[in-house]
Structure formats: structure tokens, C-alpha cells
Amino acid sequence: MSTNAAAGAVERSPDRATRRMTSSRVAAMIRDAIAKGELLPGEQVRQQEWAEKAQVSRPPIREALEVLTSEGLLDHSLNRGYFVARISLHEMRQLYLMRRLLENETAATAVWPSDAKMAELSELVDRARAADARADRAEHMALIEQFLLTVHRLSPEQLVVQAVVDLWARTSAYRALSFTAVKISQIDDNILMGVLKALRENDRTALCEQLLRPTVTVYEYIERSIS
Structure with missing residues (x-):
């Protein structure tokens, strides 16, 4: 790796770390809303709404939603968005x-x-x-x-x-x-x-x-x- 490329990697790593921390914070906020009944099974989780609540940009919101989907808390439909999972x-x-x-x-x-x-x-x-x-x-x-x-x-x-x-x-x-x-x-x-x-x-x-x-x-x- 060239010196410039290495420097660029070092410069970008704090941004990635910051975004991971932000997405983790947003995921915790959404988990809390689900646990408190503020978000109910079947209810849509809107990216723009949570970006405004958390006062962050959309990319960390998307990362948080993907994490919650992998945990089984949310369902994702390509054309409809993210929803709190319904469990039978x-x-x-x-x-x-x-x-x-x-x-x-x-x-x-x-x-x-x-x-x-x-x-x-x-x-x-x-x-x-x-x-x-x-x-x-x-x-x-x-x-x-x-x-x-x-x-x-x-x-x-x-x-x-x-x-x-x-x-x-x-x-x-x-x-x-x-x-x-x-x-x-x-x-x-x-x-x-x-x-x-x-x-x-x-x-x-x-x-x-x-x-x-x-x-x-x-x-x-x-x-x-x-x-």
C-alpha cells in the first residue's frame, strides 16, 4: 500500500468508527421504542422520521435498521421498507x-x-x-x-x-x-x-x-x- 493510500485509510477509519457508534445508538433507540410499546408489531419504521429524531443522516439509520433486521426485530420489504416484526x-x-x-x-x-x-x-x-x-x-x-x-x-x-x-x-x-x-x-x-x-x-x-x-x-x- 502506498504512503498516500495508507494515510487515506487512517483518515477514513475515524469516520467509519463514528458511523458505527451512531448506528449502534440509533439501533438502541429503536429497540427501546419497541420495548416500551411506542413501536408495535407490524408498524413501519420510517428512516426519515428516525433520522430527525436521532438528528443524524440517513446512512447510519439504514445500518441500524439492517442490524435490527438481522436480529429478527424488524422485517424488511424491498418496496415497502422496514416494519416491526410480527411473531406468531x-x-x-x-x-x-x-x-x-x-x-x-x-x-x-x-x-x-x-x-x-x-x-x-x-x-x-x-x-x-x-x-x-x-x-x-x-x-x-x-x-x-x-x-x-x-x-x-x-x-x-x-x-x-x-x-x-x-x-x-x-x-x-x-x-x-x-x-x-x-x-x-x-x-x-x-x-x-x-x-x-x-x-x-x-x-x-x-x-x-x-x-x-x-x-x-x-x-x-x-x-x-x-x-
């Missing part, structure tokens, strides 16, 4: 089956947390309870998800952990809807405190039971609905 009950069953299996693995292999990590988890529980007390449902759900995924990330099986995170993202749209399977999976203080207690006591059986209870409850409901 049979597809939901498969997603929750995979969550059940993989979350069991991360719970079974989680490394017992340090005092600092336990303090971080306890703080998340306190913040979630405070959000619940002031009826901030969106913040409550976001903090619960952050707490549970932080616990799953204690597992050294990082490929499995990433699959769990991806599956949570794929089911996020339906956690915001008035869907019976989601209602019965509401995570209360008893589950959060049960997870913390299991971690403090290094109780693997209790950790697996408490951490998987919401996922198992939804899966079993869907199984009954289909049969």
Missing part, C-alpha cells in the same frame, strides 16, 4: 423454548459475584422498586431487564450469554403488549430478592429456579395455548 404464537413458543434452555445454561454456569458486583445488583433492585413505587412502568421494566441480564452475564459462556441477550431483544416488543403470557410473567420483588438471596448464599438450585421462573411461566402458558 408458534414462533413465540420457539423463542421462549430457546430462552428457557439457554438461560438455564447461563444460570448453571454463573460465577458467584464479587462484593462490588453484588452492590451493583442490589442497587438495580432498589432502583427497580423505586420505579415501580412511582408507577413508572417503562423504567421498571428496563431496570428489571438490566438486572436479569447482568446476572446472566455472570456466566463465562459468552456465546450463550449473547444468544440470551439477542432472544430478549426479539421478544421485547411483546413484553409491552397486553398479552396474557406477558402479564403472567410479571417479575415481582420476590423474584428479584430471591435471585439476590441465591447469589449471596451461592445457592445454585435457587438461582436457576428464581432466574428462570418468568421465562418458564410464559413458555408453559404458550404450550397450553397451542395444545
Whole structure:
């Protein structure tokens, strides 16, 4: 490579890195909108609208939409654009089956947390309870998800952990809807405190039971609905 070409590559790399960071930020904004029910299954995700919301140009928006499509959160039609994915009950069953299996693995292999990590988890529980007390449902759900995924990330099986995170993202749209399977999976203080207690006591059986209870409850409901 010539000196000029190498210099050009160095000059362009920050632009690429900046665009990746921007597209990641936009993807996170759209995921959040889906999780909060601001974007519903089947609803179109318009590039210009999100470019204005995020105050960015169109290319990072397109990259973010392509990422979300690869994750299964969006569907793309060449002539119509991007839409929040619709998931059938049979597809939901498969997603929750995979969550059940993989979350069991991360719970079974989680490394017992340090005092600092336990303090971080306890703080998340306190913040979630405070959000619940002031009826901030969106913040409550976001903090619960952050707490549970932080616990799953204690597992050294990082490929499995990433699959769990991806599956949570794929089911996020339906956690915001008035869907019976989601209602019965509401995570209360008893589950959060049960997870913390299991971690403090290094109780693997209790950790697996408490951490998987919401996922198992939804899966079993869907199984009954289909049969």
C-alpha cells in the first residue's frame, strides 16, 4: 500500500468508527421504542422520521435498521421498507423454548459475584422498586431487564450469554403488549430478592429456579395455548 493510500485509510477509519457508534445508538433507540410499546408489531419504521429524531443522516439509520433486521426485530420489504416484526404464537413458543434452555445454561454456569458486583445488583433492585413505587412502568421494566441480564452475564459462556441477550431483544416488543403470557410473567420483588438471596448464599438450585421462573411461566402458558 502506498504512503498516500495508507494515510487515506487512517483518515477514513475515524469516520467509519463514528458511523458505527451512531448506528449502534440509533439501533438502541429503536429497540427501546419497541420495548416500551411506542413501536408495535407490524408498524413501519420510517428512516426519515428516525433520522430527525436521532438528528443524524440517513446512512447510519439504514445500518441500524439492517442490524435490527438481522436480529429478527424488524422485517424488511424491498418496496415497502422496514416494519416491526410480527411473531406468531408458534414462533413465540420457539423463542421462549430457546430462552428457557439457554438461560438455564447461563444460570448453571454463573460465577458467584464479587462484593462490588453484588452492590451493583442490589442497587438495580432498589432502583427497580423505586420505579415501580412511582408507577413508572417503562423504567421498571428496563431496570428489571438490566438486572436479569447482568446476572446472566455472570456466566463465562459468552456465546450463550449473547444468544440470551439477542432472544430478549426479539421478544421485547411483546413484553409491552397486553398479552396474557406477558402479564403472567410479571417479575415481582420476590423474584428479584430471591435471585439476590441465591447469589449471596451461592445457592445454585435457587438461582436457576428464581432466574428462570418468568421465562418458564410464559413458555408453559404458550404450550397450553397451542395444545
